[in-house]
Amino acid sequence: MIRIAEQGGIGVITLHRPDVRNALTPGMLEELAAQTAEVGARSRCLVLAGEGRVFCAGFDLALCRESPDGAVMRALLTGLDAAVRAMRACPCPVVAACRGAAIAGGCALVAGADFAVADRAAKLGYPVVLLGVSPAVSGPTLAPRVGAGPARARMLDPGLISGEEAARIGLVTDLVEEPGAVLPAAMALAVELGRKGPHALAATKRWLGALDGTGTGEGAGGAAGGNVGPDGLRVSLGLAGGVEEAELLEKFWSRRG
């Protein structure tokens, strides 16, 4: 469910479950984290894409339904956190090719990337509070990415925003008109970034991580954080398997009939 392609120093990791809009399973996230670390270490730039018309619809909630004790939800949250950490720890830049939609966990992957290309009409956001789930796990990368004000709005308002609006707040860095142009634009950006000095890029990315608290390596001065949001994950995990979540998930399924 994760496919890898490598050419000319550019690694492309593709979420490959197009029949369910690339909905994430614990196994996919584990594989994503592992491949990001492995392929990222030997690439000059990494592209994260989704097969088909939609980048990623978020967690596979059908799996959660089969696990009322919250074990699957905890595995998904922990896996998402690990994947985002791997993207930040990856020495080369990571470009998300956000075609069509990046919802909840998918949006967290976009926020975890260094760059995000999206089409103007793409849908992005975190509608998960409607399910009793907290998007806090994404907060540590989302907040520095868009600023505290927009992060608050995006994580508390379950509505989705367009690619255009996401570009305005800085969640999307490169906007294209048509969905079909997203992957080509992401590849072109990856080639452009791949031409920079890899050592200088890695040092700059590491230093930016130290400055905004999303780094995993050497910290520095007052900005020493060295971790991508252990607190965000803990907040999200704290609700997994709870009564509210169970009720709202059940409501979600009953609405779907």
Added chain:
Amino acid sequence: MSLATLEVHDAVARLTLRRPEQRNALSVDLITALRERVAELAKLGGSAPAPRVLILEGEGRAFCAGMDLKAVLGDPAMAPRLLGGLAELTLELRALPMVAIAKVTGAAIGGGCGLTCVCDISLTHDDAKVGFPEVDLSVCPAVVAPWVVRKVGAGRARQILLRGGLLSGAEGAALGLMDRSLPTHDALHEAVEDLAARIAAGGRLALAATKRLLNQLDGSDDADIVRHGATLSAQVVASAEAQAALRARFGDG
């Protein structure tokens, strides 16, 4: 004439980079001269009637073409001096009580663009060149990164610094790297003078107190992080990758 001159007229001070034949590239000597002038301003700052506004500008075609990287080729002691000096200059400039306006004519590149981020407000013109091409030269903009993060936020800083290259003044303004871009040089000149006059009408203590608070809120007083940036940047400059890229750019001479 000194490489950096200071003129004070009533409430407005002007600090001018004067190395026009090198497009005001930041050499050790230019940085030293700027630090001396900033120290003079700091002394003035405590006494009434001190200037309330500082306009930072460059003589000639470019505001500042960036660090004088030619000087660091083949002299391993030069990079720490140059980058360490830049780090101290940014800290001292930020700590001034007067409101600093960067008047960006022509180009503000690398360390030069970093200086505009240290100023409180930056104005430019649409066809100026601004930005941080450090990674294109295999060097790391670590000294200026904290100031870029404070200016545009961490997300846009990541985008701008990892992407490298240059932006037009208009594009820089769209990203928040510049506060305003004017269509022409003349319009820029007029806008800077208007802005300086408007700010200078404010209370000296009110402006200084507000700037001091903003510096505390965004961590500008954290000297360690900027100094650590100088160490990191010097390490990257010393790498084989950077030395090769700089030789290719500037030749062996």
